[in-house]
Amino acid sequence: MAASEEPPTYFYIGQHDSKRTAPVTGSQVSGAYNAGYDMITSPISNAAYRSKVKSLLSAYQTAVCDEECEDEESVPFPIVPSLTPEHTNLTPDDSISSLLAFTSQWIDLASPDPAVAHVSRQVFNQEIAYAAFCGVNNVVVPGPRHHGDVQLTQYARAISYALSIGPYLQIQILLPMSQEPKEGPPADPEHFFHQAREFFMTDADDESLPSSGHYESWDAWNLIRSVCKFHGRLSVGVSVPRQLPPMSLQSRWFSEPLRFIVFPDSSFIPNNKGYPVLSKASQEMITRYMRLKTPPWVLLQDVGSVQDDSPVAMSFSPSGSLAPTPAEAARSATKPKDTTDPTSHLRYLRHLQATQPQRSMVDRFAVGYQDYLQSPLQPLTDNLESITYEVFEKDPIKYEWYQRAVALALQDLHQQIQGKRPIVVAVVGAGRGPLVTRVLRASADTGVPVSAWAVEKNPNAYVLLQRHNLTNPLWNKSVTVVKTDMRAWQGPILPSGEVGKVDILVSELLGSFADNELSPECLDGVQHVLHPDHGINIPQxxxxxxxxxxxxxxxxxxxxxxxxxxxxxxxxxxxxxxxxxxxxxxxxxxxxxxxxxxxxxxxxxxxxxxxxxxxxxxxxxxxxxxxxxxxxxxxxxxxxxxxxxxxxxxxxxxxxxxxxxxxxxxxxxxxxxxxxxxxxxxxxxxxxxxxxxxxxxxxxxxxxxxxxxxxxxxxxxxxxxxxxxxxxxxxxxxxxxxxxxxxxxxxxxxxxxxxxxxxxxxxxxx
Amino acid sequence: MAASEEPPTYFYIGQHDSKRTAPVTGSQVSGAYNAGYDMITSPISNAAYRSKVKSLLSAYQTAVCDEECEDEESVPFPIVPSLTPEHTNLTPDDSISSLLAFTSQWIDLASPDPAVAHVSRQVFNQEIAYAAFCGVNNVVVPGPRHHGDVQLTQYARAISYALSIGPYLQIQILLPMSQEPKEGPPADPEHFFHQAREFFMTDADDESLPSSGHYESWDAWNLIRSVCKFHGRLSVGVSVPRQLPPMSLQSRWFSEPLRFIVFPDSSFIPNNKGYPVLSKASQEMITRYMRLKTPPWVLLQDVGSVQDDSPVAMSFSPSGSLAPTPAEAARSATKPKDTTDPTSHLRYLRHLQATQPQRSMVDRFAVGYQDYLQSPLQPLTDNLESITYEVFEKDPIKYEWYQRAVALALQDLHQQIQGKRPIVVAVVGAGRGPLVTRVLRASADTGVPVSAWAVEKNPNAYVLLQRHNLTNPLWNKSVTVVKTDMRAWQGPILPSGEVGKVDILVSELLGSFADNELSPECLDGVQHVLHPDHGINIPQxxxxxxxxxxxxxxxxxxxxxxxxxxxxxxxxxxxxxxxxxxxxxxxxxxxxxxxxxxxxxxxxxxxxxxxxxxxxxxxxxxxxxxxxxxxxxxxxxxxxxxxxxxxxxxxxxxxxxxxxxxxxxxxxxxxxxxxxxxxxxxxxxxxxxxxxxxxxxxxxxxxxxxxxxxxxxxxxxxxxxxxxxxxxxxxxxxxxxxxxxxxxxxxxxxxxxxxxxxxxxxxxxx
The missing domain is CATH 2.70.160.11 (Hnrnp arginine n-methyltransferase1)
Structure with a gap:
């Protein structure tokens, strides 16, 4: 592992118009690119398809009523015919892979009305299958309309099925980041199933009102992905409110496969010049999320249309878009004129991108290793490679701290034995010798003379240790290098020829969970060489x-x-x-x-x-x-x-x-x-x-x-x-x-x- | 599957003396057999062992105190030496396999005091290992002393280890059937660890008071067997209180691997002659538990000693047993003299055994099939064997009910078509023909003439159907047998040569979960032959x-x-x-x-x-x-x-x-x-x-x-x-x-x- 250069930060930003009622055209795609977006969202089918399905459902309702609403089981559910060119202008072309395709928002996959659910599943499956056929890579599915427990399971089952329809399709579930109880899903006055549902609803699950708290939306996601068995092609996108949820919930979403974050126009606030900016909290959240190994895309929702690069198709023609609600109209009327610039939000995001703070030392070092699972080292049974030692030796803190610890111990012991002799310091498991160097530096810094020993079982590292001793000016042939498993070491040989004791025993045997690389067993095994009265272990x-x-x-x-x-x-x-x-x-x-x-x-x-x-x-x-x-x-x-x-x-x-x-x-x-x-x-x-x-x-x-x-x-x-x-x-x-x-x-x-x-x-x- | 004869009921009854302080001798075993018991319980080690361990622990406590209670970590925990002949007279002999060996009750495997826990685990492991070595088949381990959550996990881990020590040993955990909160485990004034625990207790887990309700004991069992991963050699024994717990808890224990039930003397009540009997509820519980595929043993606890068959060893010599508590002494003093007969409890149990009620029809039929998992039949893809048909045909109810249903339908239809012609009845999936016979009987009983058809796809059953038609006097060559998958059947050929319709379509395609053998699909497939106006399906x-x-x-x-x-x-x-x-x-x-x-x-x-x-x-x-x-x-x-x-x-x-x-x-x-x-x-x-x-x-x-x-x-x-x-x-x-x-x-x-x-x-x- 080697610390990498910091990669350049880049935000992949998409344009999302939630009111679009037909798939985008090639010119709309080009328009978005030309405006500086990296991608654009698109419905899969159009308003005509919606009308067609609505009429089928109405016909069914009429038929059921004709049967005097008694034997509705004898009327078959409507069959939605296959998509036709009238219902979608999506085709397999060059731009398709950069589209973020949305399945229809007006369906209800988990309606308590079985006819509505049946029709909705047909629409959904047709859209998924057609998008997959056309070569779309990413399909966004609006989250469940109901958070009742019954509906959620049904919805999750439909997603699980969709993953089997398109074997290469990435599916993202769009959910609000946080949902207050009783707030419910965004109201859709145009939702044509409303009436049908009220008409048919037989199994209203009033008891299943959403449980409280901000976590309801995460709860729904958790159930969906569990039913889908943590599917590798399933991820989540969250829509950010202006008032962010608690940091703990932000962290929760951070831990999930977060493919995109949506900033609706309403999540922006005007700065003192009237330009749209994000709150400090939202900026910090973006910075945090962009540190993800796979950073999420940013979708700017309904922040103004960009010019098509050809006048052929107008995405916001009166027939193609829905009129703003009175509230929306009122809000946009109060905006300063400056912000009518359709790319001011995008330009703000690019500004944020350019001003991202530098990553921390540890973050930079970790690039490439995030969430990568390794088996713990077994240095006691395996001999390490030189490169492994090298990585360890790069640590800017660890060896410095060891040197400080040795210096303090030298001073304490020097005082205790009243400076009568050099302090015997042994580095056990010396590896390539970095701790030996630190011991010698500590000795030089404190002026306390040492007799330095290096004990190493790895025959390859032993070669290097001897070379260091000969060539390194600090070592200066003063270190006695011993090749042995520390547990078998007899101890330092004194000038008298007797076997002496070690005053300070320095080791670096700790694993990620402290003792998991058997430091206790190793140090027990070498304790017989330690001076019984004043011997010091580093670490203690x-x-x-x-x-x-x-x-x-x-x-x-x-x-x-x-x-x-x-x-x-x-x-x-x-x-x-x-x-x-x-x-x-x-x-x-x-x-x-x-x-x-x-x-x-x-x-x-x-x-x-x-x-x-x-x-x-x-x-x-x-x-x-x-x-x-x-x-x-x-x-x-x-x-x-x-x-x-x-x-x-x-x-x-x-x-x-x-x-x-x-x-x-x-x-x-x-x-x-x-x-x-x-x-x-x-x-x-x-x-x-x-x-x-x-x-x-x-x-x-x-x-x-x-x-x-x-x-x-x-x-x-x-x-x-x-x-x-x-x-x-x-x-x-x-x-x-x-x-x-x-x-x-x-x-x-x-x-x-x-x-x-x-x-x-x-x-x-x- | 064939209904079996009811097996004779036999209770395996054991003698359990909870105050024994040494392993039983051969003569004690013979004494129990001679008295009519099937087995006897025995400690694994004796009181001398207990004293030895106690002195070790005391020495440790003293050593820790000498260290001024500050650095107790520097005093090693006591090591319990291996068992010696002084500590157990258990040996591998003929009677050993019929012993139910108890591990010591005075240890505390999950003591919050680590020294006590350490010593206890050594005692426990030695006893388990020695019992396994001697050839004991069944070891009973007294349940955890504490029901605090911390202790339970430690206890469970010790059991899991014990299962690995003795690879053939069956281990049973002894628990109270029901435990009221705060009642706690049975007090043991002799428990020598009491003092030690009070002395050492540092981590009293007061918060972990047992959760309420009768299910606490079951809870403990559930955790233990989960930690032991539903081990095949682990089961449970429960001690029955005089006042039984709710039926729902009795049922819970019924569902568990219940190896034995213990009736202490206190669970008996004297009848009007002064003899010990069990309450009606306890009798019913025994009857229920004895219906288990592997019926539990019954242990009679402390109900009186039986005579050894030789005077060599006295199990209840003053040195070998503990004096009764004052409460026990008082209770036994109030007993009528008749019940001093040491086998009156045993004789009562044998009486219960002899008067067990007969099992129900279904229970008798089920013998051998209990909890045996079978894959559902696939009669649509597989052709059934004759023996399978034969089992189905043995049902005393099903065909009778079909006959009743057909008779009612015949009468209804006969009235509706004003008796103008015979009713066309087709049995689809006729198998060996039992439903055809029932149709003909219903016709005979009601006097409504029928034209009977039998449709069967299984070529082997088809042979039998034709033979029935020729040889069965009731069929009397009146049945038209058609070999075809019912979904491909054109319908009955009328005398005119035209293809007619069926008035009543009888089938037996139901599976255990109603439609799981595809009855809906089959009947959809044959519906075209049914009379569109008045055709009747049986089942409807x-x-x-x-x-x-x-x-x-x-x-x-x-x-x-x-x-x-x-x-x-x-x-x-x-x-x-x-x-x-x-x-x-x-x-x-x-x-x-x-x-x-x-x-x-x-x-x-x-x-x-x-x-x-x-x-x-x-x-x-x-x-x-x-x-x-x-x-x-x-x-x-x-x-x-x-x-x-x-x-x-x-x-x-x-x-x-x-x-x-x-x-x-x-x-x-x-x-x-x-x-x-x-x-x-x-x-x-x-x-x-x-x-x-x-x-x-x-x-x-x-x-x-x-x-x-x-x-x-x-x-x-x-x-x-x-x-x-x-x-x-x-x-x-x-x-x-x-x-x-x-x-x-x-x-x-x-x-x-x-x-x-x-x-x-x-x-x-x-």
């Missing part, structure tokens, strides 16, 4: 941390892999398109404020510290071989010699907003050294403390423990996470389980539980 | 019905099969070990009364009726080949000619008591004929109406639509079931999905949803 201690995550993208990725084992191991991953489920700065029941950056609740699972108590080390030795063992305390097999490194933790997380948990995000913190003065040098990948403790450190990505079955959690729910570090004589592995609870009248009920997952088959070998 | 209509079920056994069975498809089809199954989740006779919030037999809420999904409206049939014909079709209305592929037989239904079920849904039980009802007089002849497998409509009918087992991931539902939850009957030109299949909701402050929230399952790959071919 480390802790593993967890928080529950929504990661639909990673879940989708894993779902489409094969093998049951894929759910039974943690992955190292630069988490990118995800959402925190448990927030530390939201009270239960609060939706959160729009301007509050969500801070996750990240809890500590367990801690390791070094050196270990001699009594525990002695007992571990005694148990080796089984002579003292009476059965291991929980792990499968073995004599229990490593059992002091087993851990169990149970954490309780409050969940403020409903969601789905796809896994647990894992992080670490480490105290490299706490000086006698109380000064601490720390590393952290914990998102809550990383900026404070080791900002811009890039060496570690987080780890994720996935859940095979996503776990629903309600508003104000609780998640209990159980995490085990298991061990036998040969290996270490993790087990994890999540349970969901809610409280009713102060009592706590279990709502669900994940399976117990275990990385036993993919354990780290000791 | 049929409906499909559903209710959500807990079926852990079936879930386990499917879990251990291979292939993803196994979750994507319904199974015909004689449901046996299951529980209804939605009850019609319980109000929400009510636990239910102990004496109320639970009545499920079974809802109608959809209906089919015959004959079809001519207009709909005409449209279907028109759509064949795609000439009139404008895309099918939801099903994948096809021209939509069968779309009028597609169905969708959404049902809402109230769930009173928390549970886990493993699938949907499916049933049917059918109106064979409704006479002009209003008299109806009906068939039903719907458990709510079957006794009223067609009691003792055995031809159909229910159907189950399984869920891959069991779905949790809370107390007073709601389940919304979506069910589709999908169709294209070639086949019919089902899709199903379940969502769980709860209401908070009158608002409805989705808590979870199953995946959308589809039997498309296993569809019925038309």
């Amino acid at each position: 201690s480390y802790t593993a941390h967890l928080t529950p995550l929504a990661t639909p993208k990673i879940h989708q990725d894993l779902s489409f892999r094969s093998g049951d084992d894929r759910w039974e191991l943690p992955y190292v991953v630069m988490l990118h398109q995800y959402d925190y489920l448990s927030l530390a700065n939201l009270s239960p029941g609060m939706g959160g404020k729009a301007d509050a950056e969500p801070i996750p609740d990240v809890q500590q699972a367990w801690e390791f510290s070094h050196p270990l108590s001699p009594a525990i080390l002695a007992q571990a030795k005694l148990r080796q071989g089984g002579s003292a063992a009476g059965g291991s305390g929980g792990a499968v097999g073995g004599d229990g010699a490593n059992e002091h490194n087993a851990r169990f933790s149970r954490m309780r997380f409050k969940i403020q907003n409903r969601g789905v948990c796809h896994g647990l995000g894992g992080y670490f913190e480490s105290v490299l050294y706490e000086a006698r003065s109380g000064k601490q040098v720390e590393l952290s990948t914990n998102p809550v403390t990383m900026d404070e403790k080791s900002k811009d450190m890039i060496s570690w990505f987080p780890i994720i423990f996935p859940l095979k079955t996503p776990l629903h959690v309600p508003d104000n729910g609780e998640m209990d996470v159980s995490m085990w570090r298991q061990t036998d004589d040969r290996k270490v592995w993790f087990e994890w389980m999540v349970e969901v609870f809610h409280r009713v009248d102060g009592k706590r009920y279990r709502l669900g539980a994940s399976e117990l997952r275990s990385s036993w088959k993919n354990a780290c070998l000791m | 209509s049929y409906t499909a019905h559903l209710t959500p079920l807990a079926t852990p056994k079936i879930h386990q069975d499917l879990s251990f099969r291979s292939g993803d498809d196994r979750w994507e089809l319904p199974y015909v199954v004689m449901l046996h070990q299951y529980d209804y989740l939605s009850l019609a006779n319980l109000s929400p919030g009510m636990g239910g009364k102990a004496d109320a037999e639970p009545i499920p809420d079974v809802q109608q999904a959809w209906e089919f009726s015959h004959p079809l409206s001519p207009a709909i049939l005409a449209q279907a014909k028109l759509r064949q080949g795609g000439s009139a079709a404008g895309g099918s209305g939801g099903a994948v592929g096809g021209d939509g000619a069968n779309e009028h037989n597609a169905r969708f239904s959404r049902m809402r079920f109230k769930i009173q008591n928390r549970g886990v849904c493993h699938g949907l039980g499916g049933y049917f009802e059918s109106v064979l004929y409704e006479a002009r007089s209003g008299k109806q002849v009906e068939l039903s497998t719907n458990p709510v109406t079957m006794d009223e409509k067609s009691k003792d009918m055995i031809s159909w087992f229910p159907i189950i639509f399984p869920l891959k991931t069991p779905l949790h539902v809370p107390d007073n939850g709601e389940m919304d079931v979506s069910m589709w009957r999908q169709t294209d030109d070639r086949k019919v299949w089902f899709e199903w999905m379940v969502e769980v909701f709860h209401r908070v402050d009158g608002k409805r929230y989705r808590l979870g949803a199953s995946e959308l399952r589809s039997s498309w790959k296993n569809a019925c071919l038309m």
Whole structure:
């Protein structure tokens, strides 16, 4: 992995006219391009088709009434005839692939009236099939008209079917970003099914009124994509209101496959010169969303027509468009004249594009790695390649912090032994030697003389270490290089020829989840070389941390892999398109404020510290071989010699907003050294403390423990996470389980539980 | 399938002394046998072992205190040495396989004190391993001491590990049948960990007080077996209180792998002669549980010691048993002398065994088929074997009801056509001819002359039909037998040589879920032969019905099969070990009364009726080949000619008591004929109406639509079931999905949803 140059920011911007009643013409497409748009939206069928379908439905209603409304089952549902050239001017031509085709908004796929639903599904399927035939790549489907639970399932089933009709079609569901209860879908006075529905409605589902809160729209999306089994060609587009929803909901959408965001004219405000601009909050949201690995397109909706490049077709001829509502007319009348420029919104977006802030160090480093799942390193069993070392060595923070920690430890020890001799410092697992260099620098900086040792088991790195010692002026042949597994090292040979002890033992064995690359086992194994009275380990201690995550993208990725084992191991991953489920700065029941950056609740699972108590080390030795063992305390097999490194933790997380948990995000913190003065040098990948403790450190990505079955959690729910570090004589592995609870009248009920997952088959070998 | 003789009822009864402090001796085993018991329980280790472990823990506590309670991490946890002959007299001998071995009750596998938990797990694992080594088949593990959520997960993990220690060991968890909140586990004043726990307790989980209601104990079991992934060697035993829990909870335990039921002395009441007997409710519960395919054992707990057959070992010597508590002593003092007979409880149970009521017709028929999953028949594509027909023909009710229906229809039609000619009756899909016989009998009974036709596509059955016609005196060569698929039949040839119409079309094409063997498609296909004005179909209509079920056994069975498809089809199954989740006779919030037999809420999904409206049939014909079709209305592929037989239904079920849904039980009802007089002849497998409509009918087992991931539902939850009957030109299949909701402050929230399952790959071919 290498930090990349920042890619140029480009916004793909589309023109969307929601009142269009016929597919766009070639000249309209060219007009949009010439105005500076990257794409244009288009209906698939026209108003004539709508009239045709309406007349079919009317005929059906009449027939049913003729039957005296008693035996309506004897009248067959209307059959919508195939599309004809009169009903659509869409054809397979050069511009078709850049169109964003909209299926009709006037249908109702999940109408409680079965005739309306039947007709709507025919219209929908015909449009999808024709768009696919013509070579359209992207079809936008307006979200469900009803949010009643009954209708949602039916709607989702129709989308699932549409994905099977067009095998190459990308389908996007258009939803409002946030929907207040009872607000309902945008009113459509022209919706010709209104009457039909009122006439036929027999199964009004009044009980199924939308549940409260901003998350209703996300809820609908969640159900749709679940029914569609996280389909790879299904994504979502959201329409942005002028008043943005809470940051927590913005984050939720960030975690989803967000293909586009729609800014209607109403989401803009005039600046002091009368030009349309977006609120500060909306600008920040755009910046955030544009950091997505696949940045969403921006659709500008109803912000003024652009000139066709030929006068042949007029998209806004009186016959082709609907008259504005009185409210719209009133609003546009109050606008200053300047903004009648049909491309002022577009020009504003291009301005935003040009003024995007620079990405952070970590973001730039992460480009290309976002949400890419890697198996954790096993440096104990595998010998690393030089390139892997090189990536680690590039970290601008980590080695600097090690140098500070060593310097503080040198000063403390120098004082303690009253400067009688050089301090013996050994770097175990020295790799290509970066820590040795830092030890020597710390010695030079503090003026405390050291006797430096470098211990490395990798025979290839050993060659490099020796060369460094010969050629590097700082090393200056002063370092003793030893080739051995640190656990087999006898210790430094003193000038007297005796085997001595190490005063400071420096190692970099931490993994993304602190102990997951077996730092505890390695350091136990080398502790015999450490000075029993004043020996110092750097790092002194480390802790593993967890928080529950929504990661639909990673879940989708894993779902489409094969093998049951894929759910039974943690992955190292630069988490990118995800959402925190448990927030530390939201009270239960609060939706959160729009301007509050969500801070996750990240809890500590367990801690390791070094050196270990001699009594525990002695007992571990005694148990080796089984002579003292009476059965291991929980792990499968073995004599229990490593059992002091087993851990169990149970954490309780409050969940403020409903969601789905796809896994647990894992992080670490480490105290490299706490000086006698109380000064601490720390590393952290914990998102809550990383900026404070080791900002811009890039060496570690987080780890994720996935859940095979996503776990629903309600508003104000609780998640209990159980995490085990298991061990036998040969290996270490993790087990994890999540349970969901809610409280009713102060009592706590279990709502669900994940399976117990275990990385036993993919354990780290000791 | 053939109805079996009723197997003799036998109760396997065990003697359980909860105060034993050492493994039983051979003579104790013989003593129990001689007294009439089938088995005896035994601890695995003895009181000396307990003392040894206690002293280890005390030493640890002292060591920690010596360290001034500050750095307790530096003191290693106690290591329990291996078992010695001093600690157990269990040996691999002849009697060992009939022992029910108990792991120690004084340990605490999930203590919040890590040292106690560590020691407990060592004791537990040693006992399990030693019992397995000795050849014990069954180990009983006392349930968790704490019902706090933290402890439960730890306990479950320990059980999961134990299953891996003994690869042949059956493990049973002993739980109270019902546990009231705050009652807590049975107090054990001798529990030596009490002090230790109080001393160490740092993480008291006061918030995790048990949630309310009778289901807490079941909840614990549910979590344990989920963590153990529905392990085949894990089952449960319940201890029965004198006051039984509600019937709904008794049913829940019935659905679980119930290996034994424990009756403590306290669950008995003295009869008027002073002998111990069980309450009426307990007797009925025993009768019910003994109907399980694998009937549970009965353990009589602390009901009096039996004589050893040799004086060598005394199991109740003062050193080997604990003194009774004052309460126990008081209670036994008030007992009439008669009951000091140590086998009076056993003799009472044997009396119950001898007086068990006879099983019902259906139960007897079902023996051997309980919970056995079969794929639904596909009579349209497969030709049935004679034996299959024979099983169907054995039904004592079904053909009788057909005869009644035909008789009523004959009378109605005879009146309508004023007796001018014989009524033309055709049996389509005549098989071996049982319906033809019934038609002829109905004709004879009513005196209405018929012209009888038998249409059959199976060439093998056709041979038999012709033979019947020649040899059966009732048929008397009067039946015209036609070999053809009914859909290709031209109709009856009149004496004039013209093709006539059928007055009554009799068929038996129903499947377990009404239309799942394609009765609608077949009858549509033959409708052209039916008299257009007065033609009658028998059956006239049929409906499909559903209710959500807990079926852990079936879930386990499917879990251990291979292939993803196994979750994507319904199974015909004689449901046996299951529980209804939605009850019609319980109000929400009510636990239910102990004496109320639970009545499920079974809802109608959809209906089919015959004959079809001519207009709909005409449209279907028109759509064949795609000439009139404008895309099918939801099903994948096809021209939509069968779309009028597609169905969708959404049902809402109230769930009173928390549970886990493993699938949907499916049933049917059918109106064979409704006479002009209003008299109806009906068939039903719907458990709510079957006794009223067609009691003792055995031809159909229910159907189950399984869920891959069991779905949790809370107390007073709601389940919304979506069910589709999908169709294209070639086949019919089902899709199903379940969502769980709860209401908070009158608002409805989705808590979870199953995946959308589809039997498309296993569809019925038309």
